[in-house]
Amino acid sequence: MIALAILVFAIILLGVITLWKRRSPAVLREIPAFTRLVRSLGLSIEDGKRLHISLGHGNMMNGHGGSAFAGLALLRNVAERTSVSDMPSVASSGDPTLGLLTQDTLQAGYQAAGVEDAYVHTFGRVTGLTPFSYAAGAMHIAANENVSTTILIGNLGVEAGLITDAADRANVSLIGASDDLAGQSVLFASTQDALIGEELFAAGAYLNDDVVHAASLTVQDIFRWLIILGLVAGAGLKFIGVI
């Protein structure tokens, strides 16, 4: 019942804040990774190079689906912006269901840009069905397909190190975000700009300029403060022996 109450509260708060944000646009703090990403989008088109977005192997049937959806939101935006380029973006994933959604998202981006005919289904690829086979396939794209920037976003574990190494050898810029703790530490050590924790889910708000995405960030902040207060209060009450 508590879970239902939290969910209902979250939905109401999201609705209220979305309406409020429509009147006063959100001011987002600067995250270097997103600043670099926006720059990379423009530079890749000018340089005649492509972007490689690797969405990890998050399965839609478990808790890692959230990070996969966050990656797809970013892919949708990137696809729309780079679809008219001579070297269109390529997306890779390590889960078949995510692979289907990747292709659908890329196609939607091309439709939105009005160049649906330019879409080729091999722009969205399933490079392997296990973490390491996925990484082996994705590192090949990063190193051999005229890529300027590789964006790793989604559920990636330690195997992300193989992709970052291949990209690094080919002088490809890297932006990384994972919902996995081991993956985050690998990406922190091996990319120029790593997104830590929930920053992964902020991609939509930073790239789409959409009020619902911005509102969901604000509601996340409110929830975070409530959890902090709850943790501190709980620790204090435990310390003085009330609970």
Next chain:
Amino acid sequence: MRILTAIIAIAVGLLILLGYFLPIATPIQVLLLDWAIIISAGAALVGIFNLVTVHADKVRRRAKDNVYSAMLVMGMIASFIFGLVLRPQHPLMQAIFLNGIIIPVEASLLAILTVTLIYAAIRLLRRRTDMMSIVFIVTASLIFLASATLPFGDMPILGTLVRPWVSQILALGGARGILIGVALGTLFTGLRVLFGVDRPYGGK
């Protein structure tokens, strides 16, 4: 069509969510999840077809390193034919494809990863010289040093005091904080998908 897919996706999402809170909706939730599992299995075949298409296209175009693509396609065809004839559980299939190729290749990749991660850690300060990078390197080195197996047991102070304190208090606290943030992000991403704001299943 786009509106129809959105309506179906939102309705299915809401029914599955309701199944967690209302016992009356649980059978529908189970049924829909069963359908999702079947569709996932179908998606696996589509994924394999996609993999073959991409690599066959590379061979056809004589792209860079197309010899690896040719090997992949031939390997897939061979494992498909032998798997179909012998069945995947056959000892020959297990010996050649699983124990002979898949496991050694993945073990080798894991070994390469160890070297790669050490190299990445060494290069970290050249790539990004800031306080967090220094803390990262110092912490990793301390934990690595304190975890070393010595003939006389744990390393004094480092192994008995510093490592447990860093890993069980500082790192654990940080990890929980990150995971709470990830959980919140997942919750609100799920809500956006549920209400059709993010639509990864196509449409503007």
